[in-house]
Amino acid sequence: MDRYEERLKQEKEEANKNVIERVSRIQQEKESVDTKYEQKRKALKELEKNIQLTMSQKDREIAVQHEKYENLERNQSELIKQYEAENIKLQETNDQLNQALS
Numbered sequence: 001m002d003r004y005e006e007r008l009k010q011e012k013e014e015a016n017k018n019v020i021e022r023v024s025r026i027q028q029e030k031e032s033v034d035t036k037y038e039q040k041r042k043a044l045k046e047l048e049k050n051i052q053l054t055m056s057q058k059d060r061e062i063a064v065q066h067e068k069y070e071n072l073e074r075n076q077s078e079l080i081k082q083y084e085a086e087n088i089k090l091q092e093t094n095d096q097l098n099q100a101l102s
Helices: 002-101
Strands: none
Touching: none
């Protein structure tokens, strides 16, 4: 029985050793995965922040361009009114000169 108990003790120790090694390996893998996850999470957060900043910047640029466009439209409208008024005056002056010549 001594041999049997000794053999059983050795097998238990070997099994415990294997379990401890597996647990240790699994813990290392978990730590590695956790580290990679944390790195990816931080990278994603940074990317989202950069995207948000870029979108805000583009929104501001669009607002500025829209305002410039509206100013140009207003200036064009004013110029058209001025030219139409000048055209009417020139036409009236031309009509008066033609009547004076007739």
